[in-house]
Amino acid sequence: MPTCKDFLRELSDYLDSALDPATKKELDKHVEECPNCWVVLDTTQKTVKIYKGCEPQAVPAALEDKLMTALKAKMAEKKCGSS
C-alpha cells in the first residue's frame, strides 16, 4: 500500500495522468481513504488550474508601438539585404 509520502512523490504524474494503471489505482484508493492527501491533491489541482486560467495582461500600447516600429525597420532591412 502506498503511504502519504508515496502519494506526494507521484502527485505530479497523478495530476498529469502519466501513471501506469496499477499505480494509479493504488493511489486512487489512498486518496479516497486519506483526507490529508485528498486536500493536497485538491488544492494542488486548483493551484495549477488557477495559473492556467489566468489571462495574460495586455501589452502596453507604447511598448507594442515600439516593438512594431523596430520590427518594420527590421523587415525593410531584411528585404534590402536579401534581394
Add this chain to the structure above:
Amino acid sequence: MTSTEPQSDEDLVELAKSGDDTAFPELVKRYSRRILRVARNITNHEEDSEDVLQETFMKAYTHLDGFQGNSKFYTWLVRIAMNESLMKLRKRKTGKLVSLDEELNTGEDTMVREIAVWEGNPEDTYSQEELREILDKTIASLPEGFRTVFMLRDVEELSTEETAEALELSIPAVKSRLLRARLQLREKLTRLFKSKGENTFAYL
C-alpha cells in the same frame, strides 16, 4: 483580398518567409501578451521583460528561415523568450552568484505544511487584477529553477520533453522540479485562500 478565416501559425510563418509584410506582425499580435508574461515572470524586472519581448520577436524574425517546423511555432518562440529572460537574469545576478543546485536544495523536498481546503473559488472572490497580482507575486517568490519549469509546463503548456529540451534538463529533473514548484505554489496560495478558522494540522 481579406479572408475572415483565421490563419494558422504555420501559414503565417510560410507567408512571412515568402516576404508578406503583414504575416509576422500578425504572429506578434497573437503571442506578444504571452511572451511578455513569460519574460515578466522569469526576470521579475519590468525593464528587462520589455527588452526580452522585443528581442524575442526580433530574433524570431531574423532566424525565421531557420525555423523548420519540427516544433510548433509558439514552442519555438517561447524557447527564445526563455533564453533571453535567463540571460537577463544572469546579468543581474552577477555578484551574488548562488549555484542553482544550492538554491534548489534548500528547504524540504516536498514541502507540505498547510493542509486546508480553499474558501470557495478565488476566481470569484478576487477581481482579475487582484488575482493576477497574487499569482505573479507568488510565482516570483519561487527559485528560478522552479519558476522556469512551472512556467513552461503549467502556464505555457509545453510537454515534459519540450521543457527538458528548452531548459537543457533531463526529464527526471523537469518532473522533480515541477512537483516541487507545484507544491510550493500550493503551499503559498493555500495560506492566502484557505477557509478562515480552519486549523492546520501536520502532515504525516
